[in-house]
Amino acid sequence: MVKSFIVDDNFNDSRLDKWFKINVISLPHSLIEKIIRQNKIKVNKKKTKSSYRLQTGDLIEIYDISKFKPTDNKKKIKYLPKKKEIGIYNEYVIEDNENFVVLNKPSGIPVQSGTKSFKNIIDILKNSEYFENSKPFIVHRLDKETSGVLIIAKNRRYAQLFTSLFRIRKIHKTYLALVYGKVDDSIKVMKDNLVYYENNKKISQKAISNIKIIKSNEGYSYLELNPITGRKHQLRKQLLNIGFPIIGDDKYFLSDRKRLKIKNLMLHAYKIKFMINNTQYNFKAKYNKPFEDFLKKNI
Numbered sequence: 001m002v003k004s005f006i007v008d009d010n011f012n013d014s015r016l017d018k019w020f021k022i023n024v025i026s027l028p029h030s031l032i033e034k035i036i037r038q039n040k041i042k043v044n045k046k047k048t049k050s051s052y053r054l055q056t057g058d059l060i061e062i063y064d065i066s067k068f069k070p071t072d073n074k075k076k077i078k079y080l081p082k083k084k085e086i087g088i089y090n091e092y093v094i095e096d097n098e099n100f101v102v103l104n105k106p107s108g109i110p111v112q113s114g115t116k117s118f119k120n121i122i123d124i125l126k127n128s129e130y131f132e133n134s135k136p137f138i139v140h141r142l143d144k145e146t147s148g149v150l151i152i153a154k155n156r157r158y159a160q161l162f163t164s165l166f167r168i169r170k171i172h173k174t175y176l177a178l179v180y181g182k183v184d185d186s187i188k189v190m191k192d193n194l195v196y197y198e199n200n201k202k203i204s205q206k207a208i209s210n211i212k213i214i215k216s217n218e219g220y221s222y223l224e225l226n227p228i229t230g231r232k233h234q235l236r237k238q239l240l241n242i243g244f245p246i247i248g249d250d251k252y253f254l255s256d257r258k259r260l261k262i263k264n265l266m267l268h269a270y271k272i273k274f275m276i277n278n279t280q281y282n283f284k285a286k287y288n289k290p291f292e293d294f295l296k297k298n299i
Helices: 016-023 030-039 083-092 123-127 156-165 234-241 289-298
Strands: 003-006 041-043 058-061 093-096 099-103 148-153 173-181 190-196 201-216 218-229 266-275 279-284
Touching: 016 030, 016 041, 030 041, 083 093, 083 099, 083 123, 093 279, 099 123, 123 148, 148 156, 156 266, 173 234, 173 289, 190 234, 201 234, 218 234
Parallel strands: 148 266
Antiparallel strands: 003 058, 041 058, 093 099, 099 148, 173 218, 173 266, 190 201, 201 218, 266 279
């Protein structure tokens, strides 16, 4: 028995294997490759590869795969927010249109659930009026501890568009940070090879950020930062590398320096700008009260 599907706009430019997992059955990548080699999946009547990028209107035919069972993944437990909690997020919404929402993310909450967190932005917003007829798509991330501008797409087409814009560096972000120490005026750019480990394999990634001092004294500095690349914990690592860790950072700090007992990480995604269809978008997010209070009191 053959099952036929027509690719809609939501999956335009999606990989065939990714489409298969979402729309047919979740199987290991190696098994999907095997099924394709056995000619059990055809696109427009032709044999293809798992990496093939689908186009709207493509005909996908799936031949008998009834013997295969879905991968036994533990189903993620979704966070179910109360109505009152959903309503609180109205005050954080900066922009809401048919394709995306822009949020001033509060600090202390992750964008999505993880091994160490349950409550998250996505599960809260998917139950809100902003995603009543759609679902939220993550297009970039902010650390749990970081506040500020966060874009969430409402459909797959815009999710793919934003992902592409981030990849080709056509989305420009500006952060504000409060750090320990008086940063030298001569430091204009931070360039590093940031190292992380994946499956016991050492991986080094080039990281570049522009840095501008807004205000400083002997104890602290107030900085504007423009990351050119987008590495995990990039700004936090780079500022530590030059000897000026972010105030409130319990992960990247100098062990020989006395640290203030502050709950909030003083890093804020302040601005984001990009262009879509010749329309320029600029969004700003006001920093939170702990950030404002520290700034007024100490710098």
